[in-house]
Amino acid sequence: MQSIRLFGYSLSGFHVFLSLWTLAALLQSYFMDLSGEEAYYVLFARSIDLGYLDHPPMVAFATYLGELLIQNELGARLLFILMSSCSLYLMFDLVDRKNLKLFVFLSMGLLAVHAGSFLIKTDVPLLFGELLFFYCYKHFLDKPSLKYCVGLAFAIAFMFLxxxxxxxxxxxxxxxxxxxxxxxxxxxxxxxxxxxxxxxAFWQYQNDWMSLKFHLSDRSDISFKWSNVLGYLFSQPLVLGPLVSIPMFIAVGKRKGLDLYEKALKYVLIGVLVFFFLQSFRVFIHKHWTSIALVPLFLLSYPYLAEREKLQKTTILLGKITLVALIPVRLYFAFDILPKQFVDSSGPLHHWERWSEQLDSVSAGRSIVFVNSYENASRYQYYADKEAHTLSTFYFNNTQFDYWDYEELIQGKEVFLINHKRNNPNFSAPFDADNRSQIRYAVVADYRSYAQVDIEINEPSESEGYVFGVGETKIVEATISNRGSYPLKLNSSGDMPVVLSQYFLRGEQQLGSKVVLDSLFLDSGASKRIKFELSAPETPGNYQMRLGISYGWIPATINSSRIKLKVKE
Structure with missing residues (x-):
């Protein structure tokens, strides 16, 4: 391997590459605003716990440690940059440190490697743990010593967390x-x-397995759509490349005579891709979910690419093209260099501190609540250094905000309510904020919301969920519990009635609703058994049903799990 002398020290070409790559990531992280998801993870870190609704705690631990050292965007991302660079180090070691040029341009041709080098993403520690796992597993197969047993256990726990x-x-x-x-x-x-x-595991038990339940049955993107299946199939070559995935898959297809270590890589690669293909028939597959397939794809394809000169040259060329194409993209992520007309108002990347200052001014000291936007609530908290809440509504997902105490602090206050995406005549016409995002808002004089109320309906006798005839009604029993510090008062009178409704859904699409209960008092911390009437839609088909408590015109909160509902003719 070639080496370079610098300040009297001899550095290998790989160490120079890794140092420059890490420096580029540090600079990008310093100049780049936090995304909404990243700001959300910063809030995790500032409320450190053993687990969260959305994810295990590793993303919070890593963010917390970085912020201990540096209190800005770079600090929040610091541990993720280091894990990303360590992942490249492990990858190079796992391909026996051969053919530096191929390694550089193959890795630089991977979109996931670029994104993971400067963003707070749960995939970054996951991929680091995966590489550590395969490193230890490779040595464990040769010599199952205590050292590699401990290393494997640590890597597995690191991935799971x-x-x-x-x-x-x-x-x-x-x-x-x-x-x-x-x-x-x-x-x-x-x-x-x-x-x-x-x-x-103890944290999950203490919290009624809330995180597992959320991912298995309560996500808003659980529904069958052909667009989910086709989107998955067409997106994977881009996710796992984009361009270099072509020679990588060719190389994997040509590999023969695999040992146990390489066999594991092949099983993980094929198994992950097939698993998420099957899952695409029931849920929208987010593009980065298959990132774990990238490690076995890289490690399996590399030996073949390194030995085939023609295919190697093609791979290096495709990597160079991708790198050149991504440099201006990465520059734009850090610096606002595009004209205004080219910026999507729904997802600007820059000037979120200015945006938070403008919201402060327009809201005039009122508490701020975002409808279904944990991203913007998190950004506002980070850049304004003030509390904000997000209202999770019946057609969307719960977020960690529903398990913090922000909701309780704003009950009965005058609130500046900001709409996320859906049109609602009660909100103002949109106006452009300084960072080119659009804001629709309404002032609510006496704000109420009821995310702390849980309703558990008796399990249906049918394995496929509740089965109704068209338009049929049934009396059901349920347990309603109030976790909040304030009482629940259902009342259909007045300008802002508080009622419990049944909603019919497919994914985030609302297909109908009906009030099922409009009179009830439930004190703080109390539970009671109730009966009410559920109805079926007038159209046959498979639905999801959810119960939600609404306050006047404000969308209902999430007060039950998603329940399967089958309507027969």
Whole structure:
């Protein structure tokens, strides 16, 4: 490997590349505003816990440690930059440190490598943990010493505490080598992993497995659409490349005579892609969910690419093209260099501090609540250094905001309510903020919301959920509980009635609603059994049903899980 002398020290070409790459990420992170998702994770870090509704705690721990060192955008991203650079180091080691030129342009041709180098993403620690897992697994197969048992257990726990997708990596690895179950060192790894995961498992138990329930059944994007399936199929070559994925898949297809380590890589690659293809029939697959397939794709394809001169040259060329194309994109992420007409008002990247200052001015000291926008509520908290809340409504998802105490602090206050996307005549006409985003708002004199109320309907006897005839009604029993510090008063009178309604949904699309209860008093901390009438839509089909409590014209909160509803003719 070529080396370079700098200030009297001899540095390998790889160390120079990695240093320059890390420096570029540090500079980009310093100049770039936080995205809404990143600001949300900063709030996680500022309310440190063993778990969160959306994710395990690793993203919060890493953000917290970075902010201890530096109190700005760079500090929040610091640990993610370091994990990204360490991931490249592990990748180069796993391909036996061969062919630096191919490694540089193949890795630089991967969109995920660029994005992961300067953003707070749960995928960054997940991929670092995955690479550490395969590094330890490779050595474990040769020599299952205690060192590699501990390393494997640590890597598995690190993945599980980063993102639930880590389960797939372990599952398909075990599937590739079932003889592991007959070997004593495997049970050392299992014991140590369980030990490391106990605190998180206890947190899940204490919180009624809320995170697992959310991801398995309560997401707003759970519904069948052909666009989800086709979108998944057409997006994967771009996600796993874009351009270099072509020679990488060709190389994987040509590989023969795989050892146990390489067999595990192949099982994970194919298993992950097939798993999410099947999942696309029931839920929208976010593009980055398959990022864990990138590691086995890279590691499996690299030896073949390194040995085939023609294919190697093509790969390097495609990597160079991608790198050149992404440089101006990365510059734009850091600097506002595009004319105004080219900026999408729904997703500007810059001047969020100015935006927060403008909101401060327009809201005139009122508490600020965003409808279904945890991203903007988080950005406002970060840049204005003031509290804000997001109202999660019946057609959307719960967020971690629903488990913090922001809602309770604003009850009965005059609130500056900001609409997210849906049109509503009660909100003002949109106006452009200084950062080119659009704001629609309404002032609510006596704000009320009821996200702290939970309603659990008796389980249906049918395995497919509740089955109704067209327009049929049924009396059901439920338990209603008030976790909030203020009473619930259902009342249909007045200008702003408080009522419990039944909503028919497909994903985020509302297909109808009906008031099911308009008179009830439930004190803080109390629970009671209630009966009410559920109805079916007039059109046959498969629906999701949810209960929500609304306050006047303000959209209802989420007060039950999504319930399957089948309407027969």
């Amino acid at each position: 980063s993102k639930y997708h880590g389960v797939l990596i372990v599952f398909f690895t075990l599937l590739s080598n079932p003889r592991l179950f007959t070997q004593k060192p495997f049970y050392k790894v299992l014991f140590l992993t369980v030990l490391l995961m106990l605190p998180y």
